Amino acid sequence: MNKDKYVLGIETSCDETAASIVKNGTEIISNVVASQIESHMRFGGVVPEIASRHHVEQITIIIAEALSRAGMEPKELDAVAVTEGPGLVGALLIGVNAAKAFAFAHQLPLIGVHHIAGHIYANRLEQEMEFPLLALVISGGHTELVYMREHGDFEVIGETRDDAAGEAYDKVARTLNLPYPGGPHIDRLAQSSDAAVKFPRVWLEEGSYDFSFSGLKSSVLNYMHNAAQRGEEVKPEHVAAGFQNSVVEVVTAKTMRAAEEYGVRQVIAAGGVAANKGLRTSLEAGFKKQGVPFYIPSLALCTDNAAMIAAAGTVMFEKGIRSNMAMNGRPGMEMTSWNK
Amino acid sequence: MIYLGIDTSNSPLAIALIQDQTVLMEETVNLKINHSLTAMPAIEELMAKAGIAPDQLTHIAVAEGPGSYTGVRIGLTIAKTLAWSLKIPLHMVSSLKVLAANGQFFDGLVCPIMDARRGTVFCGLYEGKSLEPVLDDRHSDLKKFLAEVKSLNKPVLFTGADLSIHENVIREEMGDAACFSTIQNRLPRGSNVILLAQQSEAADVHHAVPEYRRITEAEANYNKAKEGSA
Numbered sequence A: 001m002n003k004d005k006y007v008l009g010i011e012t013s014c015d016e017t018a019a020s021i022v023k024n025g026t027e028i029i030s031n032v033v034a035s036q037i038e039s040h041m042r043f044g045g046v047v048p049e050i051a052s053r054h055h056v057e058q059i060t061i062i063i064a065e066a067l068s069r070a071g072m073e074p075k076e077l078d079a080v081a082v083t084e085g086p087g088l089v090g091a092l093l094i095g096v097n098a099a100k101a102f103a104f105a106h107q108l109p110l111i112g113v114h115h116i117a118g119h120i121y122a123n124r125l126e127q128e129m130e131f132p133l134l135a136l137v138i139s140g141g142h143t144e145l146v147y148m149r150e151h152g153d154f155e156v157i158g159e160t161r162d163d164a165a166g167e168a169y170d171k172v173a174r175t176l177n178l179p180y181p182g183g184p185h186i187d188r189l190a191q192s193s194d195a196a197v198k199f200p201r202v203w204l205e206e207g208s209y210d211f212s213f214s215g216l217k218s219s220v221l222n223y224m225h226n227a228a229q230r231g232e233e234v235k236p237e238h239v240a241a242g243f244q245n246s247v248v249e250v251v252t253a254k255t256m257r258a259a260e261e262y263g264v265r266q267v268i269a270a271g272g273v274a275a276n277k278g279l280r281t282s283l284e285a286g287f288k289k290q291g292v293p294f295y296i297p298s299l300a301l302c303t304d305n306a307a308m309i310a311a312a313g314t315v316m317f318e319k320g321i322r323s324n325m326a327m328n329g330r331p332g333m334e335m336t337s338w339n340k
Numbered sequence B: 001m002i003y004l005g006i007d008t009s010n011s012p013l014a015i016a017l018i019q020d021q022t023v024l025m026e027e028t029v030n031l032k033i034n035h036s037l038t039a040m041p042a043i044e045e046l047m048a049k050a051g052i053a054p055d056q057l058t059h060i061a062v063a064e065g066p067g068s069y070t071g072v073r074i075g076l077t078i079a080k081t082l083a084w085s086l087k088i089p090l091h092m093v094s095s096l097k098v099l100a101a102n103g104q105f106f107d108g109l110v111c112p113i114m115d116a117r118r119g120t121v122f123c124g125l126y127e128g129k130s131l132e133p134v135l136d137d138r139h140s141d142l143k144k145f146l147a148e149v150k151s152l153n154k155p156v157l158f159t160g161a162d163l164s165i166h167e168n169v170i171r172e173e174m175g176d177a178a179c180f181s182t183i184q185n186r187l188p189r190g191s192n193v194i195l196l197a198q199q200s201e202a203a204d205v206h207h208a209v210p211e212y213r214r215i216t217e218a219e220a221n222y223n224k225a226k227e228g229s230a
C-alpha cells in the first residue's frame, strides 16, 4: 500500500480566501472558506482592489485554520497546491506568494493549479471520476464544456463567447432590483413563478458547443425598458422564469448533445451556477433519460473553495508536476493538459 | 540572530540578510520586474548563496507601505507567511522611512517621496540625524506638502526612486532649501529595512496589514455618492 498523500490547497482567485487539506485527492480533511461577499455587496459586484486587501488580511489566518481543523502540522504535508490562474491578478498573487513562502519555509513541493481543473476535480471529493468524461463548468467567471479522456487531459469543446452565465444572472438580477449576488434570487423567483416571458434561445451556428449570454441579457433589458415606456407593470418572477428557462434549455441541450457525440461514461457539473435548482433539475432529468451517470457536487464544493485545488493538485503531484519559486499569478491562464 | 529584510513597495526590489552585527548579503534590483515573479526566487537565491536554510532565520523585517498597492501586498504576504510558518517574529517599518534612512546624518530634514500619479505623492518628513518623524507619512498633493515642508525653514534632502519625475516642481517650490540625493541613494536598501525594523516591536503576524495610506477608489466614490445623497 502506498503512503497516504496530504496536500494543502490554497485558493484566492476572486473573492473567497480559502485553504483546505485533502487526503489522497479524494477525502476532505479540512476545508476553510472566508467569503468577502458582504464587503462587495454595497458596490454591486466584486471590487478587485478590495478583494486583494481582504486576501492579505486573511491569508495566514485561513491556512492556519485549515491546519488546526485537520489537527496537522506542516511537516505532515506532502505538497502545497495553489490556484495559479485564471482570476483577478491582484487576488491570485496573494495566494501564489503565500503558497511559495509556505512551501519554501517548510521545503515542500509546490504545484500551480488551473482554477477550472480545480472545479472539475471538486467532484472527485464525492464521486470517483469515470473516463471519458464531460464536465460542464458554469459560474460567475466561466461557462465551459470540457472533455476529458483521462486524468489531466482537458479539451475545451465549448465556451462562452461573451458573458459567463453567472455574470448574465447578476446583470439581470440588477435590472430586477435584486440584491447581489443575483443568481440564487432569480432561481428562487423562477421556481415560484406561474408564467414565463418568452425570451430567445441563443444556439449559435449549428453544431457549436459555445455559449453566448449577452444577447439574452439585452433582450431582458429591452423587455424591461419597453414595458416601462408603455407604463406596464412587470412581474419580476415572470422575467426571472423566462430568463432562466432560456439559459437552462440551451445549457442542458448543448451538454446533452456533447455527452452523446463524445460517448462519455460520466457527466459532471461544477461551479457556482451548477447549484442553481432549475438547471440542476433539468440536467438530472435529461441525463436520466439519456442513461448517462450525472453528478453535481454539494453546494460548498460548487462555489470557489480550496479543497478542489488540493484535489486537482494531488493528481498533478502524483504525475510529478512541480512549480518553482518563479510561479506567478496568471489572470488569463489557458487550460492545458498535464498528462502528456 | 539572522534577519531577512524585504522591500517590494515600489518598482525596486530590496532584500538583505543580517547576522548579528554583520550584513551578510544585500541586493537591490531596479529593473521594473514583477515582484510576484521575482521576489521569492531572489530570496531563495540570496539565502542559498549565504548558506542559510529557512529554519535558521530568526526574524523577518518588511517594508509595510505606502507604495504600489500590489507591490506592498506581495512583500507583506511573503513576510507574514514566512514569519508565521517559521514561528519567528515579524517586524514592520514604513517604506518611506526606509528611503529616509538613505539620508541619515544629513544636517537638516529628509523628505522621501514616491510618485502616486496625478501630481500626488506618498511622502513623509524625517529628522536627518535621528530619523524621527517630523511630519506623518501621508498621501498628498505634492505642492501642498512642499508648502508645509518649506514653512519649517530648514534644509531638506529629497530622496526616492521616482524623484526625477518631481525634481522640477520641488526646485520651483523649495528653491535653495532643496538638496537631492545622488541616484544610488534613491533606492531602498534591505539592510535599512532590517536596521529600522529592529527598533520596532514585533507585529501580530496574522493581523499584519499594509499601510496603504489611501482608501480604494471604489470606497472613495461610494463615500462621495453617499454624501451627495445625504
Ligand SMILES: [Zn+2]
Pocket (backbone or CB within 6 Å): A115, A119, A139, A141, A271, A303, A304
Ligand atoms: Zn470558480
